[in-house]
Amino acid sequence: xxxxxEYQTQNLILQTMKKSxxxxxxxxxxxxxxxxAKGYQTTSIDDIIATTKVTKGAxxxxxxxxxxxxxxxxxxxxKPQLTAGFIAPLQNNENPLDxxxxxxxxxxxxxxxxxxxxxxxxxxxxxxxTPWHSDFSLALHEITQLWHTHIIAAIxxxxxxxxxxxxxxxxxxxxxxMSSYWGIRNFGKLENSKTMYIPYLKELKSYLDSLR
Amino acid sequence: xxxxxEYQTQNLILQTMKKSxxxxxxxxxxxxxxxxAKGYQTTSIDDIIATTKVTKGAxxxxxxxxxxxxxxxxxxxxKPQLTAGFIAPLQNNENPLDxxxxxxxxxxxxxxxxxxxxxxxxxxxxxxxTPWHSDFSLALHEITQLWHTHIIAAIxxxxxxxxxxxxxxxxxxxxxxMSSYWGIRNFGKLENSKTMYIPYLKELKSYLDSLR
DNA sequence: CAAAAAACATACTAGTTAGTATGTTTTTTG
DNA sequence: CAAAAAACATACTAACTAGTATGTTTTTTG
Numbered sequence: 241x242x243x244x245x246e247y248q249t250q251n252l253i254l255q256t257m258k259k260s261x262x263x264x265x266x267x268x269x270x271x272x273x274x275x276x277a278k279g280y281q282t283t284s285i286d287d288i289i290a291t292t293k294v295t296k297g298a299x300x301x302x303x304x305x306x307x308x309x310x311x312x313x314x315x316x317x318x319k320p321q322l323t324a325g326f327i328a329p330l331q332n333n334e335n336p337l338d339x340x341x342x343x344x345x346x347x348x349x350x351x352x353x354x355x356x357x358x359x360x361x362x363x364x365x366x367x368x369x370t371p372w373h374s375d376f377s378l379a380l381h382e383i384t385q386l387w388h389t390h391i392i393a394a395i396x397x398x399x400x401x402x403x404x405x406x407x408x409x410x411x412x413x414x415x416x417x418m419s420s421y422w423g424i425r426n427f428g429k430l431e432n433s434k435t436m437y438i439p440y441l442k443e444l445k446s447y448l449d450s451l452r
Numbered sequence: 453x454x455x456x457x458e459y460q461t462q463n464l465i466l467q468t469m470k471k472s473x474x475x476x477x478x479x480x481x482x483x484x485x486x487x488x489a490k491g492y493q494t495t496s497i498d499d500i501i502a503t504t505k506v507t508k509g510a511x512x513x514x515x516x517x518x519x520x521x522x523x524x525x526x527x528x529x530x531k532p533q534l535t536a537g538f539i540a541p542l543q544n545n546e547n548p549l550d551x552x553x554x555x556x557x558x559x560x561x562x563x564x565x566x567x568x569x570x571x572x573x574x575x576x577x578x579x580x581x582t583p584w585h586s587d588f589s590l591a592l593h594e595i596t597q598l599w600h601t602h603i604i605a606a607i608x609x610x611x612x613x614x615x616x617x618x619x620x621x622x623x624x625x626x627x628x629x630m631s632s633y634w635g636i637r638n639f640g641k642l643e644n645s646k647t648m649y650i651p652y653l654k655e656l657k658s659y660l661d662s663l664r
Numbered sequence: 665c666a667a668a669a670a671a672c673a674t675a676c677t678a679g680t681t682a683g684t685a686t687g688t689t690t691t692t693t694g
Numbered sequence: 695c696a697a698a699a700a701a702c703a704t705a706c707t708a709a710c711t712a713g714t715a716t717g718t719t720t721t722t723t724g
Contacts, residue, residue, distance in 0.1 A: 279583060415651050440628060
């Protein structure tokens with residue numbers, strides 16, 4: 241009987257935590273969608289509570305300020321997405337150059353977390369927040385570094401395996417590749433079309449082949 | 453006597469037009485600096501009239517709305533800057549690949565219209581405005597196209613001169629180069645440092661050399 | 665099951681925003 | 695030089711903003 245009560249209590253805590261956590265996560269996800277689509281400044285708390293259908297009290301119970309929510313989006317949504325969608329694919333492939341190309345192709349043409357018309361979430365945040373909010377800079381810098389580190393590692397591994405020329409500078413290549421990715425997403429956003437992605441990928445392939 | 457009066461009158465008109473035009477231009481320039489530094493949304497009309505020291509009445513005499521001013525910044529400031537700083541340098545150089553490299557180097561390291569911590573003005577506008585303002589998209593698309601067209605032309609000319617391999621796809625290269633430029637500016641903005649520009653330029657050079 | 669804490673709900677506020685109404689001054693014109 | 699138009703100035707407003715004060719309901723705990 242006592243064991244049952246304990247179990248029951250535990251269960252209740254779990255369920256409660258789950259429900260509260262679920263609300264929090266739901267707010268983060270819907271808020272992200274709004275911000276990804278419209279921008280951070282132009283997405284108001286009222287917008288968020290309208291689409292999430294939580295009240296202002298509930299929102300401010302979960303997040304002290306709007307910026308705290310913004311940071312939570314970066315740390316709790318974008319970071320995991322980066323790990324799963326941008327880094328993991330680099331690891332299980334024989335040839336890092338192929339892996340990089342396939343990753344880019346997937347990110348640009350197939351990934352349905354990312355929308356062409358909205359650009360790159362991290363780049364959007366960078367553009368909008370960096371000038372006046374150092375906490376955001378820091379968080380964004382962190383996830384950027386993370387990607388950076390893993391691309392470099394992949395290239396260096398390729399050099400050790402003799403798949404990439406030894407005179408290639410892994411860091412330069414990484415920065416060049418990352419830049420081109422950010423840029424093409426900006427392009428896609430401006431044109432609101434994936435048209436540019438095709439020639440971009442074509443040239444990326446040529447470039448990567450030149451490193452073999 | 454009559455001739456003198458006519459001259460005097462003409463002169464007054466000229467001076468007046470000049471003064472009015474000067475005010476308008478001054479507003480545009482100061483507003484651009486603010487927006488370039490802080491973003492469009494976070495720059496209020498009150499900010500602008502405070503730094504320009506024109507009154508609200510004067511501001512709204514020159515611009516019907518804030519967005520009209522934003523478009524004027526793109527069309528009357530960014531567009532000429534693009535022509536002078538991004539396109540003209542491509543034309544007076546023997547080798548287009550050298551011209552492209554030198555242009556990028558100049559834009560990233562020497563141009564003092566552009567600041568590393570603020571990124572690329574056109575990219576900033578694109579990120580912030582494109583989702584919800586088609587007039588801005590159009591204006592930005594126009595200046596992007598302009599740069600695009602001239603880079604392609606330079607590369608094709610290089611191919612005719614035998615300076616660039618004939619199997620190179622001029623459009624793909626252009627998109628790749630433009631993307632990398634936008635991306636590296638985003639990088640610089642995030643890191644608030646030109647550090648990344650050096651390896652970027654190094655790799656850009658390698659890449660461009662591979663097209664010879 | 666009572667007390668307490670967690671989770672949510674409602675009504676408000678103080679500040680900011682773009683834009684306007686209504687002036688005055690300066691310049692132009694016949 | 696008088697009338698009119700251009701250029702600027704001041705005071706306001708209505709809508710929106712993030713955030714708060716003060717609840718109520720739901721859940722947890724001893």
